[in-house]
Each structure stands twice: as C-alpha cells, then as structure tokens.
Amino acid sequence: MxxxxxxxxxxxxxxxxxxxxxxxxxxxxxxxxxxxxxxxxxxxxxxxxxxxxxxxxxxxxxxxxxxxxxxxxxxxxxxxxxxxxxxxxxxxxxxxxxxxxxxxxxxxxxxxxxxxxxxxxxxxxxxxxxxxxxxxxxxxxxxxxxxxxxxxxxxxxxxxxxxxxxxxxxxxxxxxxxEERKVRTPWRNVGQWNEKFLEELKKDVLSFKPVADLDISAARILMIGPVGAGKSSFYNTIESIFRGNITQRARSGSAEQSLTTCYVPYSVNVPSGGSLNFRLCDTRGLEESHGLDVHECSYLLDGNIADYYQFNPTSPITPKVQGFKTHPTTEDTVHCAVFVIDATTLDVLSTKVMEKIKGFQNLMNQRDIPQMVLLTKVDKLCKDVQSDISFVYQSQIVEEHVDKASQLLGLPRTNILPVKNYEKELRLDENTSILALLSLRQILYFAEDYMYNLRERKNLVQN
Structure with missing residues (x-):
C-alpha cells in the first residue's frame, strides 16, 4: 500500500x-x-x-x-x-x-x-x-x-x-x-582512522604513568552507571585490545539487577605479563531503589573501601566493616570518575537514577575530581555508524546524543565520549578499538590533570 x-x-x-x-x-x-x-x-x-x-x-x-x-x-x-x-x-x-x-x-x-x-x-x-x-x-x-x-x-x-x-x-x-551524509564535516576531529593511528593510541596508553612525587603507582578510574549500561563491557573491551583477542574477565550481560556486586579495580594486562599503570574500577550498577548510593560513593572517592569489597544491600558501609581504610593514601583515592550511560536510554533515565548521579557529581565537585561520560551503544543509534564505526564523529544523531548527555549532566561536550563495546564479536575490529582507545586516552589525560593539581596543592602545603 x-x-x-x-x-x-x-x-x-x-x-x-x-x-x-x-x-x-x-x-x-x-x-x-x-x-x-x-x-x-x-x-x-x-x-x-x-x-x-x-x-x-x-x-x-x-x-x-x-x-x-x-x-x-x-x-x-x-x-x-x-x-x-x-x-x-x-x-x-x-x-x-x-x-x-x-x-x-x-x-x-x-x-x-x-x-x-x-x-x-x-x-x-x-x-x-x-x-x-x-x-x-x-x-x-x-x-x-x-x-x-x-x-x-x-x-x-x-x-x-x-x-x-x-x-x-x-x-x-x-x-x-x-538521513546521514558521508561527506559531512566531522563534528569532532580526531585524526585519520587507520592501523597507524591505532598503534599510536595504544602507544600513548601504554606509556601512561601517574604524575611523579605523589606515591601513586596506578591511576584509579571509577566507573559508575545504570545496570546494563556497559561498565564491565568497557573494561573487557580495553583488556581485549591489549591482549590481542576477545576476553571477558569482567562479568557482563543483561540482567534486572547489577551483575557486579564488588568494588573491583581491574588491571589491564599485556602479553609480556605486565599490567598498565591505571585501574578501571568497576562497582555495582545504579538502580532506583538499590545499587550504589551517595554514602557508598563518598567512601569510594576517598579511598576508604577496600579492593574487592562485597557490597551488602542490607548492611550500609561503616568504618567498622572489614578492610575499611580509615587513613587512605593518594594511591587509594579516585583520580577520575566516568559515568557510563547507554546512549539509547538517555531520554528514559529515571528521575531517581538522575538524582543519584547528581548527588555523586556534587561529591566529585567538592573534591575537584574530573568527570567524564562514556556514551555506550552508539552503534544502535544510527545505521551508518552500525555499518561503519569510523563514521561516529560524522553522525548527526550521535552528535545530538552527545549534546543531550552534556546538558543532562552539566558537563562540557569534550567530556562526553561515544564508544561501542565488544559484545558479540569473536575477533577484534580496528575501528571499534580506535574508538575505545580514543576515549580511554582522554580519560587518562583528565586523570593526569587531577594529579598535577594534587601535586601543586601538596607543594603549597609543604612550602
């Protein structure tokens, strides 16, 4: 008809x-x-x-x-x-x-x-x-x-x-x-996508080191987001890139409640046997009536909670829980916070979840901790991005969702990073890896900025 x-x-x-x-x-x-x-x-x-x-x-x-x-x-x-x-x-x-x-x-x-x-x-x-x-x-x-x-x-x-x-x-x-235009000027210029660019990004991430004179061996990147947004999957994506094959160290998948129940500072391993100088810290997902709350987030940011701490929904965290760090060091604290949000759900995030996120942001602002957004599943927004991930920075609809996320969380557009995690693939894809590493590199830059500020404050106190 x-x-x-x-x-x-x-x-x-x-x-x-x-x-x-x-x-x-x-x-x-x-x-x-x-x-x-x-x-x-x-x-x-x-x-x-x-x-x-x-x-x-x-x-x-x-x-x-x-x-x-x-x-x-x-x-x-x-x-x-x-x-x-x-x-x-x-x-x-x-x-x-x-x-x-x-x-x-x-x-x-x-x-x-x-x-x-x-x-x-x-x-x-x-x-x-x-x-x-x-x-x-x-x-x-x-x-x-x-x-x-x-x-x-x-x-x-x-x-x-x-x-x-x-x-x-x-x-x-x-x-x-x-109706996307392949000749459209990119809304974010990141360089030429090819194998050389991929190797350059990997080199930048491999060479990252925490700022000297702070006694920090590895930057801590705290990942926070609603259930199913892709926190664990992002870590698996980064680990896969540096291992050279699809891996799934972190539990991921679809469930009504968070599959992550512990505070896990994942290291990223390389074939030589070593690990990189940062930790992607996974924690339980945000839910309306359960999941991470403002009280727990405060302890996480300050480094009070021990690695691999098992969250208990019926028992709030107090200084009396096992492993609680009363005097955390700069090694234990969070150096950058990343909100992981499913791009396809931006318009339907519940009011209660957004209230939690805003509460977390207040805590981070008080501590001058930089905040980023990983906008996941962008391939599901646009058929052209789905068929060619390298089109992501030309896609008008992806740009529109970046703008929405920026307004929703009150962050500059440069802090909003679109990604597609490995979820169904059995082999690595050059463009998917480039997109993930672009985001990771920017996150590490922001963590480095925080450390420079921390060192300046430390020097002022000493002088």
Whole structure:
C-alpha cells in the first residue's frame, strides 16, 4: 500500500523535528495491519523515533511525534522533552501547528501500554484499546482524548484540531531515521582512522604513568552507571585490545539487577605479563531503589573501601566493616570518575537514577575530581555508524546524543565520549578499538590533570 503523507507534509514534520534531513518509513497502518494494540506493538516497538498520523472522515490530519521507542514491556510513562503533537490539515485545508510539551509535564510525555495504541500524554492524544473493527470506510476509535493536559494546545479546542471526530479512515506510524551524509564535516576531529593511528593510541596508553612525587603507582578510574549500561563491557573491551583477542574477565550481560556486586579495580594486562599503570574500577550498577548510593560513593572517592569489597544491600558501609581504610593514601583515592550511560536510554533515565548521579557529581565537585561520560551503544543509534564505526564523529544523531548527555549532566561536550563495546564479536575490529582507545586516552589525560593539581596543592602545603 502507498503512504498517505505527501512530501510537503514530510518536509513540515522534518522541520519540526529538527537537526537535518530525515527518512520516513511506514511501519504500521490500521487499514493494512488491523486496529489492535498487539499489531501496533509488534510493528512499532523498539524502532526508535516515530511519527503517528491520524486521518479522520472530515479531512483533518493530526498526530504526534515520539522521539523514543515504543515499548509494550514497560507499561509506564516515558519522560522526554522533545515529543510533540501536531496538526497538518483541518477540514481538508492546510493548517500547520506544532504543540510542544508543557515544561512541568515532561514525565508524562509518552505512555507505553501493551493494551493501547499510540498514546501521548496522560489524556492528550489517545487512539484505541482492544480491537477496533472497520465500519464501512472508517474505524471508530474507542477512547477519547482530553487536549491541553500535558501538551500546550495554544488555546485550540478539540473541535478546532480534529473536529472532535474519532472516525478515522487511516492511522499510520512512521519510523523516523536520520538521513546521514558521508561527506559531512566531522563534528569532532580526531585524526585519520587507520592501523597507524591505532598503534599510536595504544602507544600513548601504554606509556601512561601517574604524575611523579605523589606515591601513586596506578591511576584509579571509577566507573559508575545504570545496570546494563556497559561498565564491565568497557573494561573487557580495553583488556581485549591489549591482549590481542576477545576476553571477558569482567562479568557482563543483561540482567534486572547489577551483575557486579564488588568494588573491583581491574588491571589491564599485556602479553609480556605486565599490567598498565591505571585501574578501571568497576562497582555495582545504579538502580532506583538499590545499587550504589551517595554514602557508598563518598567512601569510594576517598579511598576508604577496600579492593574487592562485597557490597551488602542490607548492611550500609561503616568504618567498622572489614578492610575499611580509615587513613587512605593518594594511591587509594579516585583520580577520575566516568559515568557510563547507554546512549539509547538517555531520554528514559529515571528521575531517581538522575538524582543519584547528581548527588555523586556534587561529591566529585567538592573534591575537584574530573568527570567524564562514556556514551555506550552508539552503534544502535544510527545505521551508518552500525555499518561503519569510523563514521561516529560524522553522525548527526550521535552528535545530538552527545549534546543531550552534556546538558543532562552539566558537563562540557569534550567530556562526553561515544564508544561501542565488544559484545558479540569473536575477533577484534580496528575501528571499534580506535574508538575505545580514543576515549580511554582522554580519560587518562583528565586523570593526569587531577594529579598535577594534587601535586601543586601538596607543594603549597609543604612550602
């Protein structure tokens, strides 16, 4: 079947969404696939950003943009800032209006419900529940909307937008994909990607040494992030690069709760038998009601917690726990903190997890500890990056997610580092390794900056 949106309509939607050219691919249509929730979710779940368009019997066309993926497994609201409702035609005549979310209602932007079709806001744009059968040439949708609850309808009534008429001749859902340009100027210039560059990066990391006169033998890089974001996988990726084969020393995978339950300062080994002069310190993942908390993070930053300490969710850490370091040295403290965040979940990070992260950042700011973000799974954002990792710094959608992470955590863009971990590969890939080492090298630079500052303060005290 053909699509009903015209090129002019798509141009208007593209302009409203912003950030460059898009392609619109029809995923679901009720005249083709049936007007029932299961059909909608089977076709549209986990497809990334989508546009929902309704056409009623009066010739009015309206709908909504979901910048996140529909997900019938969640059965909850998705918080985001970029969703919007729109109007394209009224009684068959062009009438273009965009209706943005109210600033205090972001948490109700999108409703994911396995029993419903596309749903925007608490009541703003609801489409159908259960199965709706065709009646003559239209479908009489069986749920009502109440506009202006979560989206700002600019004073327009339901009558002025869709005739207050729920008889639709069609309802379509389009996948919205970024139309990348291979000739686009890189948004971050990092050099020519080739074997020579890979060896240069490896050499830089191999030659890293902590700043002299501080009695530090290895820099400590604390990795913090939500469950499943890829903390352990990043360590495995770095270890694999220097070992020359895919390894999995750190436990990784998918689970509802963190697979990491200890504080583990992983060393990176080389074939000669030695290890590099830094430790990637893994700890349990962030969860809404469990996982690492601000109290434990403070002890980690200050070096009080012993290596391989087993976290106990029912027993908080106190100076009386076994191995607690009452007088930690500069060797024990954290020299750089890295937040590891899944790029595909930026728009749906829970409020409670973000509150924890902000609490951790306050602790780090008090100690002048540099903060970085590893933005993982960037290959899942863009088909061009998925087919060619070296395209990551040309990808408009990756750049957009770097900007979002920067705003979310209040850090400069240069502190946001996109990566793809080894997770399904059985052999090393040159471009994947380059991307990981670029990030690691920058992290080590920041740890070195912290040590220089530490040494200056030490010298001032001594003098």
């Amino acid at each position: 053909g699509v009903k949106l015209t090129n002019k309509d798509m141009d208007q939607l593209e302009k409203w969404i912003g950030t460059g050219p898009k392609t619109f691919t029809l995923l679901y249509a009720i005249t083709r696939d049936g007007c029932k929730p299961k059909a909608f979710h089977d076709k549209c779940d986990y497809q990334g950003p989508t546009i929902t368009v309704l056409y009623n019997t009066n010739g009015s066309v309206y709908g909504g943009y979901n910048p996140t993926s529909w997900n019938s497994d969640r059965n909850q609201y998705t918080c985001c800032t970029d969703a919007f409702l729109f109007q394209l035609y009224y009684n068959g005549s062009p009438k273009a209006n965009k209706f943005s979310l109210k600033s205090d209602r972001y948490q109700y932007a999108i409703e994911n419900n396995s029993n419903c079709g596309p749903t925007f806001g608490y009541t703003d744009l609801r489409t159908f529940t259960d199965t709706v059968s065709r009646s003559d040439s239209y479908f009489s949708l069986n749920v009502k909307s109440k506009f202006n609850e979560d989206y700002d309808m600019q004073g327009l009534s339901a009558e002025e937008i869709y005739n207050d008429d729920w008889n639709v001749t069609e309802l379509e859902v389009y996948k919205v994909a970024y």
